[in-house]
Amino acid sequence: MDRADFRTPLREVMPGVLMKFECDNPGGSHKVRAAYRVIDKGIRDGHIVPGKTTIIEKTGGNFGFGLAVVCNKLQIPVELAVGLGFSAIKRRYLEMFGARLIGVELLKQGATPKEVVSRQLEQASRNGRSYFYTDQFSNIASIHAHEFETGREIVEQLHGWPTVKRLVFVACAGTGASFTGVARALMGSGYEVSCVLVEPEGCDASKGVFVDHPFEGMSVGVSPPFLDWGQVQDRHAVTFDAAMETRRWFCQRSGYFIGNTTAACLTVARRLAERMSDDQKVVMLFYDHGLWYSH
Ligand SMILES: Cc1ncc(COP(=O)(O)O)c(C=O)c1O
Structure with missing residues (x-):
């Protein structure tokens, strides 16, 4: 791609x-273009290593579809914290596109998607897993x-x-x-x-x-x-x-x-x-x- x-x-x-x-667009919206640029830059800067790094993001959907579409081709797993208020169909389709929705239980208990991402990153640093937070609001x-x-x-x-x-x-x-x-x-x-x-x-x-x-x-x-x-x-x-x-x-x-x-x-x-x-x-x-x- x-x-x-x-x-x-x-x-x-x-x-x-x-x-x-x-x-x-593949992924169904303008956000795939942003996802492509963010991932491409992350790889070129050495922050993302296909086969090693997992992408993590909090998204209401379209940026998540974009990430899934772009990362599928590169064999980069994508984990998404999606607020429960977002369309249920979108959430199901994100999984169909290959993303893993994380923190559903925490979200049900009232955690925000941002808290879910922070929790996952904390655990990752303890068990040596490598994540790249695409952070669409500051990239x-x-x-x-x-x-x-x-x-x-x-x-x-x-x-x-x-x-x-x-x-x-x-x-x-x-x-x-x-x-x-x-x-x-x-x-x-x-x-x-x-x-x-x-x-x-x-x-x-x-x-x-x-x-x-x-x-x-x-x-x-x-x-x-x-x-x-x-x-x-x-x-x-x-x-x-x-x-x-x-x-x-x-x-x-x-x-x-x-x-x-x-x-x-x-x-x-x-x-x-x-x-x-x-x-x-x-x-x-x-x-x-x-x-x-x-x-
Ligand atoms: C359906 C839809 N419209 C508009 C926007 C706004 O796009 P941007 O983040 O470039 O401001 C988004 C962002 O996710 C979206 O999903």
């Missing part, structure tokens, strides 16, 4: 809205994946819309790596770009305010470490009901069943596209499919 496996289409899914189909290889791959691909693909001069990039943030990486690539490519951050209603990452919500993957309770606030020109809040209405509307219109975070972004993109002029498009990511979410 190499980066060439991750090339995805850019489609104008409705007038004015260009969507990058990251759901077509900047993820930004590079989206700047030099996802974002650059979009720029190349935009040649298919030669009259476009201005872009509105509409995105959400978990780690913020895809927001920042893609925004940087678009801004560095000669377009006039403005970036819009989408958040669940009640969350305001700029103030560190988060509420519980069902949009798995975005606004995850910590301020997105990779979000470059200087790039965020506007913020829009979306209710879950509005996103689900957009998802129903979009699947009947296009046949594509989008995941919850994509539905949140499309809710905003759709509104903005109504005001676009001929030289302007909204760009957004189709992060993942909706089939594995329970609502």
Whole structure:
């Protein structure tokens, strides 16, 4: 497997809205690109030795699928601490993809995924096992994946819309790596770009305010470490009901069943596209499919 496996289409899914189909990637989302970069860098830096090292991470799903997909080929075992609040189907499929879900009993007793990872690393140091904690919230290889791959691909693909001069990039943030990486690539490519951050209603990452919500993957309770606030020109809040209405509307219109975070972004993109002029498009990511979410 190499980066060439991750090339995805850019489609104008409705007038004015260009969507990058990251759901077509192996592992089903944009996060496989981050996983590939993180593992590749870990191996090149000598921190990961295939056949010896086990990868460990706390993830709500998509980064875990990415890690499993990338590591299967390299015969590197992957252990994941997945919070019990995440989609049960996703958890089952992570195992099908070859990841080992750890700490389920501890999680049931109220431990956090972070505590599960810490416990496993402590035990490993006692029994001499070698782990590499990919730590997606502090590994900047993820930004590079989206700047030099996802974002650059979009720029190349935009040649298919030669009259476009201005872009509105509409995105959400978990780690913020895809927001920042893609925004940087678009801004560095000669377009006039403005970036819009989408958040669940009640969350305001700029103030560190988060509420519980069902949009798995975005606004995850910590301020997105990779979000470059200087790039965020506007913020829009979306209710879950509005996103689900957009998802129903979009699947009947296009046949594509989008995941919850994509539905949140499309809710905003759709509104903005109504005001676009001929030289302007909204760009957004189709992060993942909706089939594995329970609502
Ligand atoms: C479905 C989904 N949407 C959006 C995001 C946000 O991506 P990023 O971590 O690049 O901000 C994630 C992250 O896991 C995700 O799984």
